[in-house]
Amino acid sequence: MIDKYIDQSIHGDCIEFMKNLPDNCIDITFADPPFNLGKKYNGYKDNQKILDYLDWCEKWISEMVRITKPSGSIFIHNIPKWLTFYARILNELAHFKHWIAWDAPTSPMGKSLQPSHYGILYYAKNIKENKFYEIRYPHKRCRKCGYLLKDYGGKKDNLHPFGPLVSDVWKDIHRIKHDKYRDEHPCQLPIHLLERIILMSTDENDVVLDPFIGTGTSAIAAKRLGRHFIGIDIDEKYVKITQAKLDKEDSDSKINKSWVSFYLEEPATIRDIDWNDLVDSFSLPEKTRYIDFEKITLCPHFNHKRSSSKQLEIPMII
Numbered sequence: 001m002i003d004k005y006i007d008q009s010i011h012g013d014c015i016e017f018m019k020n021l022p023d024n025c026i027d028i029t030f031a032d033p034p035f036n037l038g039k040k041y042n043g044y045k046d047n048q049k050i051l052d053y054l055d056w057c058e059k060w061i062s063e064m065v066r067i068t069k070p071s072g073s074i075f076i077h078n079i080p081k082w083l084t085f086y087a088r089i090l091n092e093l094a095h096f097k098h099w100i101a102w103d104a105p106t107s108p109m110g111k112s113l114q115p116s117h118y119g120i121l122y123y124a125k126n127i128k129e130n131k132f133y134e135i136r137y138p139h140k141r142c143r144k145c146g147y148l149l150k151d152y153g154g155k156k157d158n159l160h161p162f163g164p165l166v167s168d169v170w171k172d173i174h175r176i177k178h179d180k181y182r183d184e185h186p187c188q189l190p191i192h193l194l195e196r197i198i199l200m201s202t203d204e205n206d207v208v209l210d211p212f213i214g215t216g217t218s219a220i221a222a223k224r225l226g227r228h229f230i231g232i233d234i235d236e237k238y239v240k241i242t243q244a245k246l247d248k249e250d251s252d253s254k255i256n257k258s259w260v261s262f263y264l265e266e267p268a269t270i271r272d273i274d275w276n277d278l279v280d281s282f283s284l285p286e287k288t289r290y291i292d293f294e295k296i297t298l299c300p301h302f303n304h305k306r307s308s309s310k311q312l313e314i315p316m317i318i
């Protein structure tokens with residue numbers, strides 16, 4: 001039933017589309033809906049009355065949960081204000097796992113604390129069957145002296161050479177700040193944000209469905225990581241941009257047998273269970289504790305070039 005939609009970016013209304021899918025057919029669903037903040041989309045009007053907006057959200061959230069497999073997860077990205085309403089809906093339908101705080105400063109609002117994170121709600125369709133993999137990100141270092149930023153005290157002999165396990169606060173992925181790296185879309189997410197979500201919640205060949213595909217971030221992440229996708233957008237222009245970008249992508253984000261998320265040609269997220277397969281591809285310091293001042297590097301023959309993507313961000317200076 002879903003075969004004809006696999007690896008397609010589809011022009012249409014996501015609720016109408018999802019209604020025609022059977023129960024329990026998708027491995028993970030990820031949504032980055034319009035924030036109802038008056039953003040300037042090509043066609044969509046982002047200024048519904050609050051009750052209309054929430055009523056509409058309840059409909060697509062219910063469909064997302066219905067079509068997600070019992071082993072699958074439901075992810076929704078938004079500003080904290082709307083996530084509080086979504087959580088009420090999701091608590092009735094699925095099982096709370098995390099509120100991921102994605103540290104990403106936004107514009108000052110005045111008369112409030114400075115908003116500095118987006119949230120990603122992470123729910124399991126069925127908590128006992130839920131598929132989850134621990135993931136790691138590279139150690140953070142001082143850009144001047146190269147030493148680890150975190151003080152591990154006397155525990156440096158036990159450091160993981162690649163980096164710590166990812167927590168529910170994500171500070172190492174930055175928004176796309178420069179117009180020259182974005183498509184003509186007001187709310188494009190970074191690809192490696194979606195790659196992290198996909199690596200921790202799916203296996204190769206699993207299917208990711210995104211009801212608000214925009215210019216294709218989740219579809220590109222899925223394709224790069226050897227997963228399948230279904231993306232829907234109400235705006236044909238965005239669907240066409242997505243398709244054009246996908247045509248230039250390969251399923252090649254790999255080191256040895258393991259799928260890996262890259263950013264600026266360096267591994268940005270790996271799965272913990274893949275480390276044994278990955279370790280030989282890195283040059284490691286002589287002693288583990290030297291990780292404190294010696295960065296592990298990918299051996300030259302594993303260098304990964306992503307020439308097809310224009311989505312590069314300027315790395316943040318710490």
Ligand SMILES: C[S@@+](CC[C@H](N)C(=O)[O-])C[C@H]1O[C@@H](n2cnc3c(N)ncnc32)[C@H](O)[C@@H]1O
Nearest residue numbers: 013014032034187188189212214215217233234
């Ligand atoms: C926040 S953006 C998604 C951006 C996307 N995550 C990316 O990185 O490019 C929300 C998208 O939802 C689309 N949209 C709005 N209403 C929709 C509907 N009823 N069905 C499908 N897509 C819709 C808009 O056209 C817009 O592209």
